[in-house]
Amino acid sequence: MHFEQDSSAINSATDYGKNVVESLKKEEKLEQSSVQKLSKEHDHVLKTFRLLIADLCQQFNGGHPGGAIGMAAIGVALWKYVMRYAPHTPTYFNRDRFVLSNGYKAMTFEQLKSYHSDRVDGLCPGHPEIEHEGIEVTTGPLGQGVANAVGLAIATKQLQATYNQPSFDIISNHTWCVIGDACLQEGVALEAISLAGHLKLNNLTIIYDNNQVTCDGSVDLTNTEDVNGKMRACGWDVIDIEDGCFDIEGIVRSLNNARGSADKPTFINVRTVIGLGSAVAGDAVAHGAAFGAADVANMKKTYDFNPEEHFVISEEVRKFFEDLPGRGENLVHSWEAMVQKYETKYPDLGAEFRQRMQGRLPETWKDLIPTSFPETPTATRKASGLVLNPIAEKVKAFMVGTADLTPSVNMAYKGKVDFQHPGLKTTCGITGNYSGRYIHYGVREHSMCAISNGLAAFAPNTFIPVTSTFFMFYLYAAPAVRMGALQQLQVIHAATHDSIGIGEDGPTHQPIELANLYRAMPNVLYIRPGDSEETAGAWIIAIEAKNTPSIISTSRQTLPQLKQTRRDMVANGAYVLDEIEDADVTLIGVGAELSHAVDTAKELKGKNIKARVVSFPCQRLFDAQSTEYKRDTLRRHRGIPAIVIEPFAPNGWERYADAAACMKRFGHSLPGKAAYKHFGFDAPALTTKVESYLKQVRNDPLLKGEFVDL
Amino acid sequence: MHFEQDSSAINSATDYGKNVVESLKKEEKLEQSSVQKLSKEHDHVLKTFRLLIADLCQQFNGGHPGGAIGMAAIGVALWKYVMRYAPHTPTYFNRDRFVLSNGYKAMTFEQLKSYHSDRVDGLCPGHPEIEHEGIEVTTGPLGQGVANAVGLAIATKQLQATYNQPSFDIISNHTWCVIGDACLQEGVALEAISLAGHLKLNNLTIIYDNNQVTCDGSVDLTNTEDVNGKMRACGWDVIDIEDGCFDIEGIVRSLNNARGSADKPTFINVRTVIGLGSAVAGDAVAHGAAFGAADVANMKKTYDFNPEEHFVISEEVRKFFEDLPGRGENLVHSWEAMVQKYETKYPDLGAEFRQRMQGRLPETWKDLIPTSFPETPTATRKASGLVLNPIAEKVKAFMVGTADLTPSVNMAYKGKVDFQHPGLKTTCGITGNYSGRYIHYGVREHSMCAISNGLAAFAPNTFIPVTSTFFMFYLYAAPAVRMGALQQLQVIHAATHDSIGIGEDGPTHQPIELANLYRAMPNVLYIRPGDSEETAGAWIIAIEAKNTPSIISTSRQTLPQLKQTRRDMVANGAYVLDEIEDADVTLIGVGAELSHAVDTAKELKGKNIKARVVSFPCQRLFDAQSTEYKRDTLRRHRGIPAIVIEPFAPNGWERYADAAACMKRFGHSLPGKAAYKHFGFDAPALTTKVESYLKQVRNDPLLKGEFVDL
Incomplete structure (x- = not known):
């Protein structure tokens, strides 16, 4: 009571x-x-x-x-x-x-x-x-x-x-x-x-x-x-x-x-x-x-x-x-008096403490993000680390943790101290203390996210908790992610290994339907960046979303760094990557498979099919744009069919596209590239799918108003 | 190894x-x-x-x-x-x-x-x-x-x-x-x-x-x-x-x-x-x-x-x-010899045991389902009990359980014996033994479903495990439901209290986005029956789906028994409930809100808008129908816009409809009827939404090709 x-x-x-x-x-x-x-x-x-x-x-x-x-x-x-x-x-x-x-x-x-x-x-x-x-x-x-x-x-x-x-x-x-x-x-x-x-x-x-x-x-x-x-x-x-x-x-x-x-x-x-x-x-x-x-x-x-x-x-x-x-x-007044004395005696710490209480970040946090990335292919899970690590290192609000996947999720930052009881002695020699800001949660995905909700609820934005594990295991944690969304708590979930590209670990680890949950869940930003540049954009949005949990969904495998991607455009949810005025088709590329769309457009060119490419990292952010922006980005109102490429269940893409290269079944244990090929997500197979769709629609015009799974 | x-x-x-x-x-x-x-x-x-x-x-x-x-x-x-x-x-x-x-x-x-x-x-x-x-x-x-x-x-x-x-x-x-x-x-x-x-x-x-x-x-x-x-x-x-x-x-x-x-x-x-x-x-x-x-x-x-x-x-x-x-x-042969002797000595038990080993149900199981239901309004969670209870009572393959919601889920059948250690003495006096087929799982939703997977995996269809709790808590259990789907295990999940109609328990208990997960999850039948008759249809499908888990998603509140519903048509996923040849609009009613669609059609009639009504209990079953059946049911190819009525996130309905009366935010703690009213799901509000949509489309024809959230 x-x-x-x-x-x-x-x-x-x-x-x-x-x-x-x-x-x-x-x-x-x-x-x-x-x-x-x-x-x-x-x-x-x-x-x-x-x-x-x-x-x-x-x-x-x-x-x-x-x-x-x-x-x-x-x-x-x-x-x-x-x-x-x-x-x-x-x-x-x-x-x-x-x-x-x-x-x-x-x-x-x-x-x-x-x-x-x-x-x-x-x-x-x-x-x-x-x-x-x-x-x-x-x-x-x-x-x-x-x-x-x-x-x-x-x-x-x-x-x-x-x-x-x-x-x-x-x-x-x-x-x-x-x-x-x-x-x-x-x-x-x-x-x-x-x-x-x-x-x-x-x-x-x-x-x-x-x-x-x-x-x-x-x-x-x-x-x-x-x-x-x-x-x-x-x-x-x-x-x-x-x-x-x-x-x-x-x-x-x-x-x-x-x-x-x-x-x-x-x-x-x-x-x-x-x-x-x-x-x-x-x-x-x-x-x-x-x-x-x-x-x-x-x-x-x-x-x-x-x-x-x-x-x-x-x-x-x-x-x-x-x-x-x-x-x-009385309690409040004596505490406030103590804090005032503290601010006099420890001006730097005091200022920082005040800033934390107010839920503000140091003005300079964005300067810590790399302005560019190596041109070598990079996994977006690695790019996540490149973006967040320097921020987590310097900005004390960040409490980063993982459900026993430190070597895989790239969230361990330079000089990190583990949050541990100072007396802890471990077999592996790693120690920590209570000032630590890196939490080994153990293989406890659900409580990791629920504990992070508690961290975030301590006071508005005093902490920005970051959780991390494979995307698939955010199914274990889903009830906690939901409670965070319901309570408007800013928690950032770094979800890696986010598609069949994960490969050998097989269908138990290959998410097919999980994005559908998070795209439908109110007040969650589910963002799939397509390369390092978009990964930077995703983190900026997540850090600025003070009342919203975000899931930054990244690849296990390396992805090419595309020249056309723009971190600032991620905020729009979707944007035109390669424009063609008299295009035959729009290819919507998403996250780890964005480069598949780009490659497919190139192959289609050889077949005299003009394909424009849209990068689409976040549905919810796109929904918030103006009708005009949305129409101009997708151009479906001009009669150009849009085909989305994502090896997930297509449910929900029907709003933005006319057809989908998608997954209607569970995945398979194969090396990542082989899995993409097996399910028809390499450029040659995608090219065939697009060609065949355009032919199908010509033969049966009714298909134009219906959604087709390719 | x-x-x-x-x-x-x-x-x-x-x-x-x-x-x-x-x-x-x-x-x-x-x-x-x-x-x-x-x-x-x-x-x-x-x-x-x-x-x-x-x-x-x-x-x-x-x-x-x-x-x-x-x-x-x-x-x-x-x-x-x-x-x-x-x-x-x-x-x-x-x-x-x-x-x-x-x-x-x-x-x-x-x-x-x-x-x-x-x-x-x-x-x-x-x-x-x-x-x-x-x-x-x-x-x-x-x-x-x-x-x-x-x-x-x-x-x-x-x-x-x-x-x-x-x-x-x-x-x-x-x-x-x-x-x-x-x-x-x-x-x-x-x-x-x-x-x-x-x-x-x-x-x-x-x-x-x-x-x-x-x-x-x-x-x-x-x-x-x-x-x-x-x-x-x-x-x-x-x-x-x-x-x-x-x-x-x-x-x-x-x-x-x-x-x-x-x-x-x-x-x-x-x-x-x-x-x-x-x-x-x-x-x-x-x-x-x-x-x-x-x-x-x-x-x-x-x-x-x-x-x-x-x-x-x-x-x-x-x-x-x-x-x-x-x-x-040797082990197999001596065991088979023992079973043969057993069948001679205990012919009835032996025949039943053989049937169980073969994963077959008694031929007469369907006869146990009521052929009709009382005309008084009945909650579909109650109808679930009316359908399954007599089957669970007589057919020993059924292992029914609940995550501590016996009074709410109506899965306890006549003369049920609890599965318990025979020596257990409880404070409340309830006992059981190992021949029992009703499992009190405790408040352990996730393990309830994972344990049921184990029951189903013992041998194909020797057991048909049934789990039960509020639909919202199948988010806790989702990783286990997924593993059941991946393994093609027949487990039936009786999910009650499945929408904002749950009322006072509030947004933490009101599912908004969960159906989106299960509709996207491969090899899961997520079925929302609209009344008792459709509930019978849902259970028949679930019991006949030998390699597929099903979720039967039912209402907390009473629903009118509609005259036009047909249990056999649930297998088609969707079917026409009220046909009008020259209709202005199709209303798609789903599950607990099916009667809302019927009522809205009536109100629209008073405004000279002719609305046909489609009942749509299961997307996956509908997807499996012929193109012709799908087009005839929805009639969107005739230019009749379809509006779906369901207080869930709309993601995925874009495939079947042009607009949705839906939920894009979390619910609210209000009595069920008040919650429906507050979010515009009562017939008067829905009537206004439909009218306004038809007007909108007239003003902006581009909207016809786009999906509109009402």
């Missing part, structure tokens, strides 16, 4: 929390049962929230009441006693980050009443969304939040190691992530948990809302593992809390211990009861449906509330939280 | 293995070092294989030699001593299954020389592929193989519980899965490992080729967890083997122990050295590149082989394996 508007932060949450715990301890002897053990205040607050949640779901007869009710005590412990945040300054840079990975339990306080309503401007959708202040990341698809939290914790570590100075802990925040039973089953979370343990992220705490219930029934229907043992094996500290429904004291104590952990992330296993107090307490049906009016009324009676009243928040509850805004503002 | 042609199976592998171990033990005292401990025969065989692998990679200067060389002793132990298989009868039904999850180590024996060659008919691609006899599943994308192996082991358990009778263990095979370091990092494998432990699959053994090396360097760069502890916490037995490079005896002993495990799957942690014997032994560079001629020559010298000779297999080595084909055939 969040208390964004009505609640507030605390000056020194840890000390405050400790005091509360001490005073609660003194009372302990006087009280017996777990309910009585609570102060009356806590008891009333918890009842208020639980009824509020029941009322909210009842209002529109939908939602997920059970989990939120079960987690009420965790919420109070976090937001009243432990979290360092400022409700009136939700963007406070050094705030603790909170991720609700079991996202269906989303609840905000004042705008709550729009929960599940049909108001388009409702601030409280069924799952939390990042565009609302105070929500760090959008969650919902399970497991993503865990990886996001790992990214947030990495961001903190990296900023600390880079900017903190003696007596100037300008970054000191903690990341809290609440998860449910389901998050512990999802692969993306398991990957991230393993990496977080390896990196010894002691500034990360997972709070496991352990209610042992999922949609199908009890968790032991599908999961009987020793969760704590598994987490310990992954390098986490584990704390158990038996009474997570009422024991605010115990929860606060554990959370504070977690914040102080020496060198491990902490897993707090909190036993709760889903739908506590309702007739369906402890049952799966409490998860995803309102309890019904009678049950809610009954809860109210049991809790000594008036069953006729709804959304009741007493003065006492308001008072309980009223200190929080003030504490939060 | 496989020895498909030159090697053979053994009659009683376990006993045979034990004898070998005993005899090796006796020799133990005489020999000292780990190399000497081996019989000279083993030593020579291992050297032969290691050199063979080095030669093969050197031949075309590519491939992955290091891992295969490191695993040579594991290969000998498995294929000479432990595995029960028949090289001359590779489809022997009760054979042990072997999965090479770290797929880049693929090696077959006789056809080896085509490895990495440019021969299109090469039998040895860079990664193993299922179409070659003796290869159980295609691997390559890491982690998939582990989940496939879990599916194979489930298949065995289920057949055993269903068909074995006292003294008739007609199914008794074991599944062996070799994995590398990377497989233990991939989420899909971690999910499957957790489920296999829960299910207590004691017929499954993972052999961890622990060479501690990945592409980036040593594994401890990215993974320092306690692997054995993690596996134990997941409910696995763990066996360590220190000397996995030479200790064939120890490996055989451990493998036999694993086969005899009481009630847990077994994890054998075998320490090996990547690229053993080469100059790059133990180094990451040994993984993915040939060693170089000099190094290979040097290995040969060290091993007392002639450096001038290549691909040397001595008579001694051939002799070492020559007993295997004979033993394999």
Whole structure:
């Protein structure tokens, strides 16, 4: 639960929390049962929230009441006693980050009443969304939040190691992530948990809302593992809390211990009861449906509330939280004062830190890009490195990582330092520290991208995370790429080995249909540069796209450097490479196969067919151009047929072309050149295809209005 | 390594293995070092294989030699001593299954020389592929193989519980899965490992080729967890083997122990050295590149082989394996004799078992489908249940499962028994046994689909696995769906909640672009039925598609039962629902929004616009129709513009339509009806869009040849 508007932060949450715990301890002897053990205040607050949640779901007869009710005590412990945040300054840079990975339990306080309503401007959708202040990341698809939290914790570590100075802990925040039973089953979370343990992220705490219930029934229907043992094996500290429904004291104590952990992330296993107090307490049906009016009324009676009243928040509850805004503002003011002193004492670092906080890059970043490239054939994956490496080396915002393909993706820059726990000793001798900006993610593509979303969500554009692996494995990572697009997070995905040109690795590694996903996915720039020059253009666009993830899709194999390509034209999505006024046909070349189009045009010339060539690196960028530009580029309105050349599924090219040399089946394990030849993507075969298409259309004019796969 | 042609199976592998171990033990005292401990025969065989692998990679200067060389002793132990298989009868039904999850180590024996060659008919691609006899599943994308192996082991358990009778263990095979370091990092494998432990699959053994090396360097760069502890916490037995490079005896002993495990799957942690014997032994560079001629020559010298000779297999080595084909055939013959007796003693079960082995369904399966449906509005997710439930109840080939959405996906059939370890006690009281055919996969979408691939790969169509979850979460599972398509495995994915009609759960749960992926993915039938009648058609197609995975994509919300829909016409992909000879426009309705098209046509009538309606459940099925049928259905060749109505990204519809009422952005959290209204998918808004499009085209005739997003 969040208390964004009505609640507030605390000056020194840890000390405050400790005091509360001490005073609660003194009372302990006087009280017996777990309910009585609570102060009356806590008891009333918890009842208020639980009824509020029941009322909210009842209002529109939908939602997920059970989990939120079960987690009420965790919420109070976090937001009243432990979290360092400022409700009136939700963007406070050094705030603790909170991720609700079991996202269906989303609840905000004042705008709550729009929960599940049909108001388009409702601030409280069924799952939390990042565009609302105070929500760090959008969650919902399970497991993503865990990886996001790992990214947030990495961001903190990296900023600390880079900017903190003696007596100037300008970054000191903690990341809290609440998860449910389901998050512990999802692969993306398991990957991230393993990496977080390896990196010894002691500034990360997972709070496991352990209610042992999922949609199908009890968790032991599908999961009987020793969760704590598994987490310990992954390098986490584990704390158990038996009474997570009422024991605010115990929860606060554990959370504070977690914040102080020496060198491990902490897993707090909190036993709760889903739908506590309702007739369906402890049952799966409490998860995803309102309890019904009678049950809610009954809860109210049991809790000594008036069953006729709804959304009741007493003065006492308001008072309980009223200190929080003030504490939060104090926190912000003292931190700002510290940063000001820091800027005086360390003017260079201070200026850089300010720039990072503002999400700005050094003005000169573009000057780091080579103005020209060697004329020798170069793989665009290599060109990617030539473009990005010098930027990544100099510009600290860049956090570059790979899913175990350092030798293949060319993202390792000169003098790179690995992001690692400084104490790590490896067999291969490679070490690192927390100031490092190169992350070995391991063979964990999905969490690599979800962690990068967390890095990007730390603060707008403070980090520009770069991920890298073979393009095909961005299918593993697709749910995370989607969440980045939905949240408008700038993450750049360097996807190499992007077509059948990859060769021997065969159809499991040859993407055929994946570009179709990313070209259709809203707010993603999927760019296939045709040579080094266009690769430079692709990176410039990706780095300037502050609210959009990009995929720069490059070749394994070397490609000729074409004389006509222009980096500035990539921004148009497509442009004319070779113009012919009275052309018979337009050849659209894309990415790694752009030179195939150029070569085919040459061969066609020998057959008296005049082919103009268009380079088409990005559909979405082209769609954004004016109608006039689009028509002039493609010239289909002049009756010149356009044929696209790309060994991918053609779906979607129908918008820009009349026919496609394309792939309607999976690839084959052959050396790259042989694969191109086998599937008819070498210039002689393409020439034949174009000739045959032009003949076909002459014979059957109806084909002109239809799309033909060649 | 496989020895498909030159090697053979053994009659009683376990006993045979034990004898070998005993005899090796006796020799133990005489020999000292780990190399000497081996019989000279083993030593020579291992050297032969290691050199063979080095030669093969050197031949075309590519491939992955290091891992295969490191695993040579594991290969000998498995294929000479432990595995029960028949090289001359590779489809022997009760054979042990072997999965090479770290797929880049693929090696077959006789056809080896085509490895990495440019021969299109090469039998040895860079990664193993299922179409070659003796290869159980295609691997390559890491982690998939582990989940496939879990599916194979489930298949065995289920057949055993269903068909074995006292003294008739007609199914008794074991599944062996070799994995590398990377497989233990991939989420899909971690999910499957957790489920296999829960299910207590004691017929499954993972052999961890622990060479501690990945592409980036040593594994401890990215993974320092306690692997054995993690596996134990997941409910696995763990066996360590220190000397996995030479200790064939120890490996055989451990493998036999694993086969005899009481009630847990077994994890054998075998320490090996990547690229053993080469100059790059133990180094990451040994993984993915040939060693170089000099190094290979040097290995040969060290091993007392002639450096001038290549691909040397001595008579001694051939002799070492020559007993295997004979033993394999003995195994097959005695098993066939047992099955014949079984068929006499249990004629009904026997006939059914034979039918299952042949991958045939009972002739009467179609009669189980309702011939008509209630006229009340019905969600197609509910209709899916009405169609499949009676079939799943009666036809034992169906293994239905869900990723924790039993209450939502309607796949639970009458009298279902859960597939569970019979000793399982759950908090919610639900139990099961191994004869069960309903699998609670937990919130593990990716492994659900990869495990289903394993079930389907056990033998062609012996099982028809059905998976189910929200359509959006088939993005998590996409790499497994793809592998199923590539392997031509019949798995049916029941994908519910398939559009913005899902409502409140918001944009994280509202698929916009996912259909584009599956429509482009080769060999996948993505079908969106428009009502209950079309849902029946979709299931009939999916059940009859023996070599193709299908996705049946259904609505959360209720849909009217249309009078004009026809189940038999779904097979055509699209068909005319409401014909008008002199129509002004064709409206293409798809799936959950088909009725929106029908309603819009009615509203347009009031505005004197004549709209014919086409139902379009499946693009791939439509593509397979004749040109004539396609033209007659769409009538675009008669100059009638076609407008498709689907709240997905339009990419690909350009082939069939001139304009689309579509989604070019993510959805929004609103109740389903409100979401449709908000995005202009209710009949009044659609009517306006159609009117405005027809007007636009009149004003700008060029638009006729271009695609317009409405």
